[in-house]
Amino acid sequence: MDKLREDFLEMISFENVQWDRVWEETVATLYMTGYATLFTFILGLIVGIILFLSGRSDGRFIRVIYLVTAFLVNLFRAVPFIILIILLIPFTSEIMGTIMGVKGALPALILSSAPFYARLVEIALKEIDKGVIEAAQSMGANIWHIIFKVLIPESLPALISGITVTAIMLVGATAIAGVIGAGGLGTLAYMVGHTRGQPDVTLVATIAILIIVFIIQIVGDLTSKAVDKR
Template identity: 75%
Template sequence: MIETLKEMFSFEHVKLDAVLEATYETLIMTGVATLFAFIIGLVLGLILFLSSRKRGAVSTPVYGATSFVVNLFRAIPFIILIILLMPFTKVLMGTIMGVWGAMPALIIGSAPFYARLAEIALKEIDKGVIEAAESMGASTWELVYKVLIPESLPALVSGITVTSIMLVGSTAIAGVIGAGGLGSLAYMVGFTRSQPDVTLVATVVILIIVFAIQIIGDLLAKVIDKR
């Protein structure tokens, strides 16, 4: 036990270049996946919200189908989702390894998660504001970009912050099966080669990334919130 602790804090196996490269890969995976999760998730969230407000021959099936797809992909554990999407990933990206090989699973796994957060954020808008806009003849598109998104923006930012932090964890899982990043460094190098100092450093860097995302997200939400 004492020898393990000495090895962990000696950092003799830690290579700065490898840590920087793994950090860069994690940031790329998290950043790109967060961007697409925000766009796709927001669209899905708007569809869920708008179709749930008007029950009819079109809106009810739309809500049911969208809700089913969102719930389906949210329910699949991420590690299983990666495996299921391997044929699709191979066709789309040309590879199932590395940063870009993990991207489809990261996006498909996180977008439905954010869609529900977006739906919740939209439902928190004062109904009076929405009804006032509709009574003034606002079209659906005008309602979306003039009322729904501006009014729910602080909650949307908080939601994407949570989603981004979840994605950091997902990149670590993806790294275990060859996606690269800090997860791969911690497992492939730190664990399999019995180099606990590498695992420790990778873990600390992941924590720093998570804390940084949370701080930036909270500050941004506070700046945006004019209430």
């Protein structure tokens, strides 16, 4: 009982917390989350649109494109994140020049989240009224007009909600990446707080992660409501 009391008092005293280090690792987490979210949005949007459009076609070649794309999406979604980091070590080393730190985590973060977001994009596009798409086609709209004038505007609130969910998932992924030395609050919580027996450091890192998640959710909800014209 005395040991538990001592651990609790140590945790709430924050005597082991180096606030400069907390800020540094928070910035690293925001860097990883921000860049990964940006590239996930772009890549996931492209793949999601390909899935939606190719899934509607009856052409044999287009169906092959759909099947191959869907297979790759499902494949990357099925691989656990920490295993994906290991599998991508040669690829990461080649394009990033390192497998360590913040930069070393980005390829795995993007390739694990983009397929997830692509499915959310596909679902959002399927919710669009078919009559709107058919009306655009009947007026002679080409594929690019349909994508940029119909599909994206009509599904924008759902797309923003989807990227919000994905960004929150990425915050958790950065924490996992931190366990293997990628930097960020995950590294602070595990490498410093857990392995050195400093529960106050782990607590502060956890609170910082929660604050980031809450801010992302609030911003995402407000943005989604702002663009929703229904």
